[in-house]
Amino acid sequence: MEYRQPAYEDTLLVAGCKRNDRVAQERLYRKYFELAYRICNRYTPQQNDTLAVVNEGFLKIFRHIAEWEPEKGQLGAWIRRILINTALDHIRSLHRSVAHSPLETAVHLQLNEEALDRITADELLKLVRSLPPVMQAVFNLYEVEGYSHKEIAGLMCITESTSRWHLTAAKKKLRNLFREGQSVVSG
Incomplete structure (x- = not known):
């Protein structure tokens, strides 16, 4: 995987978020909100839950922003991974135990x-x-x-x-x- 320099704007936003700068946090939220909403909307069983999952995801992002390593990937990809994990955590909280028997063969969704x-x-x-x-x-x-x-x-x-x-x-x-x-x- 080739290392790409992070966008200058992202670097500034992350630096501000590390300092708990509310303006930088709001800008990061606004910049990535649409992506976050689309991702979480796919995973939440109710549309009403989507915004709650988005906001929980952003709380995790702000809490762990210092852990983002630009050399390991773009900020958007890191945010995406956190949001998917947050949505999965939400699903797990709804359904703690699911017992099913496995089927070994996958059936392809075939629509003309x-x-x-x-x-x-x-x-x-x-x-x-x-x-x-x-x-x-x-x-x-x-x-x-x-x-x-x-x-x-x-x-x-x-x-x-x-x-x-x-x-x-x-x-x-x-x-x-x-x-x-x-x-x-x-x-």
Whole structure:
């Protein structure tokens, strides 16, 4: 991985945040709020929870800003990782124990292009949000964020086979929800 110099603005914002400068903290919050909201919105089962998770994430960012190492990656990537972990912590707090049997084979979500043309991003988000929180998190981590099952297992404190099970179940449920929605729309 090639080292890239952090943006000058980010360097100044981080320096200010390390000094607990409220203006720098507000600027950092405003600069990364949209990214934070989009990330947390994908993981929270209720839209009402999104802002709470965003704010909890920013509290962690401000508390740990001195730990950011520019040579290990861009500030936005570091913030993104904290926000994803905060959203996962939120999901874990909602569902402390989930027991499922693993399925070893993943079923791919197969929708034809014409069907995808008829669904909006908001409708798709509503379908994903209707999934149980752990299933929703695994789906987002794997399909949206690009994490492997091994990485998901480490992040969520589950086994790789449980991660695969949740992904399979999420895709099956989404297919069924989509079909139900299509029959309601066309019927």
